[in-house]
Every structure is written in C-alpha cells, then in structure tokens.
Amino acid sequence: MITLAEQNLSGGDIPYDESDFNNIRNILKEKSGISLSASKKPLVYSRLSRRVRLCSLPDFRSYVSFVNSPAGSEEQLCMIDALTTNVTNFFREKHHFEHFSQIVMPEIIRRAERGEKVRIWSSACSSGQEPFSIAMTILDSFPKANNYNIKILATDISFEMIDFCRRGVYSLKETESIPDNFLKKWSRKTGNEIHFSDDLKELVSFKNLNLLKPWPMQCQFISIFCRNVAIYFDRDTQNMLWRRLSDAVLPGGYLYIGHSEKIAPEIVPDITPCGCPTTYRKDI
Known part of the structure; x- marks a missing residue:
C-alpha cells in the first residue's frame, strides 16, 4: 500500500x-x-x-x-x-484474513490436492506485512502448502520496498500484531529483530510492478488483495484498476479492497459484495 x-x-x-x-x-x-x-x-x-x-x-x-x-x-x-511512504501492519483488517482462512482456504486445498496451480496476489505489498500475513494464514490451514503448486505473488511499485521484503526481517515492534503461535512456528528472534523462516518466505514471490502499466502475469488468481491503494487515484484511474483486477480474478474467487474503498456495480458488474466487508466475489 x-x-x-x-x-x-x-x-x-x-x-x-x-x-x-x-x-x-x-x-x-x-x-x-x-x-x-x-x-x-x-x-x-x-x-x-x-x-x-x-x-x-x-x-x-x-x-x-x-x-x-x-x-x-x-x-x-x-x-x-x-514521495511514497508505506504504512501497513500484519493482519491489518483482520476480517479479510478470517474470511480468507474460512472461505478461500478450503477451495485452495481442494485445488492444490487435485494438482492445480493456485495463485494469490498481494498487488501493492508495501513493506511485506500483507503477503506474509497471507502466507501465515495459508500455512496455518495447510502446513504442507510448500509441497504443492501454491504461490503468493507480492508486487509493489517501489524497488526499495521489494528489496526490503525479500529479507523477511522486521523489528519486534512491527510484529506485535502477529499471534504468538504464528511467531513460534515461522520466525526466530535475533536481538530486536524477527527473522521469518524459509518455509514462510518460500511461499511468497516478490516482484516490482506498477499497477498502471501492463501486467506480465498470464494466470488468474483465486484471491487478490488490493487494499488502501485506489484511494490515492482519481476516479477514472480507480475504475480502470477495478476492471483490470476483476479480469484477473478466477470465477468464484475474491477481491479484497481497503476499508474506505468501494466498487460501483455499474463499473464492474461481474463482481459482487459478499458478507465480509469490502470483499467482492467474482461471478461464476
């Protein structure tokens, strides 16, 4: 973000x-x-x-x-x-991760066990808290996820942030919102820093990407997180982004957006709000 x-x-x-x-x-x-x-x-x-x-x-x-x-x-x-400052934290907007765990993860497991490729996209990953939160949610439900064709694509416009994310190292203060049992499973403490495990980092692929330019990805995603980004765009740019993101979601998949963002149905008619706040489901 x-x-x-x-x-x-x-x-x-x-x-x-x-x-x-x-x-x-x-x-x-x-x-x-x-x-x-x-x-x-x-x-x-x-x-x-x-x-x-x-x-x-x-x-x-x-x-x-x-x-x-x-x-x-x-x-x-x-x-x-x-000119851009990255402000985020682990498990921000917790309801999205609860929905992802309860509703999306069973489908991810079914697809993975059938041998399908499963992709999740954190489309403005900032300093990495969002994709690592997704990775912890996946491994919590499916500890053997790394044995299957499951990957989180995490992208950001900032090369500096992408380099930072790949390290998987955060201060103790930054990790306060991570459940203790998750920290015990997928990190180690070194001085005042938390270092994420290789198992956790293996699930995430960090790439530089400008959301306004052509996207190189050929696949569709079972879930896309694009939260608290569009609020910094004008209305036309927002609408263009929502349409492109909808096209990138698999039928039946989900798009998670920020708490102050909204997608007008007349702009993107093939995604509809579901029971979880600021969460949209792609029509089948």
Whole structure:
C-alpha cells in the first residue's frame, strides 16, 4: 500500500516554485496514478530536496528536467520512492484474513490436492506485512502448502520496498500484531529483530510492478488483495484498476479492497459484495 505522509515545509535553500510542484505531481500522476493535492507542495519539497542535492543540481527546475530525460530514468524511480511512504501492519483488517482462512482456504486445498496451480496476489505489498500475513494464514490451514503448486505473488511499485521484503526481517515492534503461535512456528528472534523462516518466505514471490502499466502475469488468481491503494487515484484511474483486477480474478474467487474503498456495480458488474466487508466475489 502506498500513502503520502504529511510533512510541513520548514524553509529551504533550494529554489522551488508552483511550476516545479505542478511538473513533479504531473510526473507522479502519469507514472504511478497517485494524485497530489495542492496542499502537498511542502511535502514534495521536504521529500525531494535531498534528491536534488544528491544529484548535484542547483534547483528543482533542473531536477525536473533531469528526471524527464533519458539519463534521469533511474532517478525518476528514486523520486517516486521518495514521495511514497508505506504504512501497513500484519493482519491489518483482520476480517479479510478470517474470511480468507474460512472461505478461500478450503477451495485452495481442494485445488492444490487435485494438482492445480493456485495463485494469490498481494498487488501493492508495501513493506511485506500483507503477503506474509497471507502466507501465515495459508500455512496455518495447510502446513504442507510448500509441497504443492501454491504461490503468493507480492508486487509493489517501489524497488526499495521489494528489496526490503525479500529479507523477511522486521523489528519486534512491527510484529506485535502477529499471534504468538504464528511467531513460534515461522520466525526466530535475533536481538530486536524477527527473522521469518524459509518455509514462510518460500511461499511468497516478490516482484516490482506498477499497477498502471501492463501486467506480465498470464494466470488468474483465486484471491487478490488490493487494499488502501485506489484511494490515492482519481476516479477514472480507480475504475480502470477495478476492471483490470476483476479480469484477473478466477470465477468464484475474491477481491479484497481497503476499508474506505468501494466498487460501483455499474463499473464492474461481474463482481459482487459478499458478507465480509469490502470483499467482492467474482461471478461464476
């Protein structure tokens, strides 16, 4: 999940004006789908002034020109990373994981034992808490899951976050919401850190992916988690994303979205709300 942190401009020595801000937010919108309001002008300065200095550029106008040039393509990714802050926790919106365990897992087990490929997608995995929560839920119901063709695809726009996720290492504070019995099964404590087990990490494949660009995946997913992401997109981008996600869900599968998000039935008629909040089932 991607959210934009609130910060105040505390004064700065790098030239920065309205035109620079508008150019930067246009790049962010085009590349990531995130829409910045005018109130985020101080945030952009506070987040990017360090990047301007690291690039040895005199002002934001030069920085914008650089990230728009072929030579600045890598810096453009750094810019997007700098403007996005990942806020999440393990087993966030617990009702989704209860639904996944009670309703989806029996079908996953049936399909896996028939030799079918089973795929789950955490589509904006942020710092990894969501896909690892899914993995723990799967192994809790199906301890031999790694012996079958079951995999969680976890994607995020941030290369930095994907690198972090692959380590499978979190602070004690970050893991407080994980049940103790889960921690005992699939982690070890080293100092002030929790290191996830190889069994847990084996279930998850972390990849970089921009949700607004073409998706390389050829399969459909029995469940997709796309939570607290669309709220940062404008309405047209949201609707486009909901349609694409619906197409990627297997008939009879489920799409989990954020607590403040909603899919209008006239926009995506082939998925319908089920009994679990902000959970949609794909028509068979």
